[in-house]
Amino acid sequence: MILRRSFFRLLAVAAIWITVSAGMTISVAADELGQAQELSRALEHQTFDLINRYRADESLPPLIWNSAVADMARRHSADMATGEVAFGHGGFNDRMETLRGLFAGMSGGGENVFYTDDRPEVARVAVDSWLHSPPHLHNIRGDFQYSGLGLWRRSDGAYFFTQIFVRAR
Numbered sequence: 001m002i003l004r005r006s007f008f009r010l011l012a013v014a015a016i017w018i019t020v021s022a023g024m025t026i027s028v029a030a031d032e033l034g035q036a037q038e039l040s041r042a043l044e045h046q047t048f049d050l051i052n053r054y055r056a057d058e059s060l061p062p063l064i065w066n067s068a069v070a071d072m073a074r075r076h077s078a079d080m081a082t083g084e085v086a087f088g089h090g091g092f093n094d095r096m097e098t099l100r101g102l103f104a105g106m107s108g109g110g111e112n113v114f115y116t117d118d119r120p121e122v123a124r125v126a127v128d129s130w131l132h133s134p135p136h137l138h139n140i141r142g143d144f145q146y147s148g149l150g151l152w153r154r155s156d157g158a159y160f161f162t163q164i165f166v167r168a169r
Contacts, residue, residue: 040151044070047123047161048149051140054131063147066166068102073111073162074150080113081152081160087115095164103146103168110139110165117158126161139165 045065052062072095079085089111096109114126130136144165152160 040153043123043159044074044149044151047126047151047163048147050123050127051130051147051149051163054127054140058141060141061145063165064145066146066148069099069146069148069164069166070150071148072098072150073148073164074152076113076162076164077150077152077160080115080162081154081158087160088113099164099166103166106166106168108144108167110142110144112136112139112161112163112165114161115158122159126159130163139163143167145169 048063048065055062076085076091076095079091080087085091092111095111099109100106112130114129116122116125116129119125130140142165144167146166146168147163149161149163151162154160
């Protein structure tokens with residue numbers, strides 16, 4: 001009987017230790033995920049700021065950051081990174097249709113996407129690439145008022161960017 005109680009106490013202690021250990025692991029993983037998301041958001045805003053700096057240098061009005069547009073752009077970047085959709089503009093018309101429901105008087109939109117392996121100054125690399133591509137530059141210089149930029153980093157270090165532009169009066 002005493003042996004049986006000792007066994008169950010040991011089992012209970014082991015279960016508590018496993019639960020606490022798992023909780024610590026989850027906590028560490030959540031902290032790492034939070035740091036990765038924070039880094040991604042910082043890179044999104046850094047990239048957005050570089051676009052607006054370019055626009056200011058060209059005497060164009062700044063784009064206004066819109067969180068709903070950024071969320072949509074981020075989802076598209078995640079879908080490309082995970083292979084849910086091919087790299088590119090698949091689903092663009094659906095995204096524009098959704099945005100028409102969010103912006104009264106929406107009269108147009110555009111989208112830039114970019115992919116690169118892990119590199120330093122990734123925001124600058126993305127913007128420089130877009131600025132040297134006529135269709136992407138056309139969107140950056142376009143008569144848009146609102147924009148959102150979403151970034152997703154794959155586990156192998158590859159970055160996927162999507163910037164969506166909205167014209168609404």
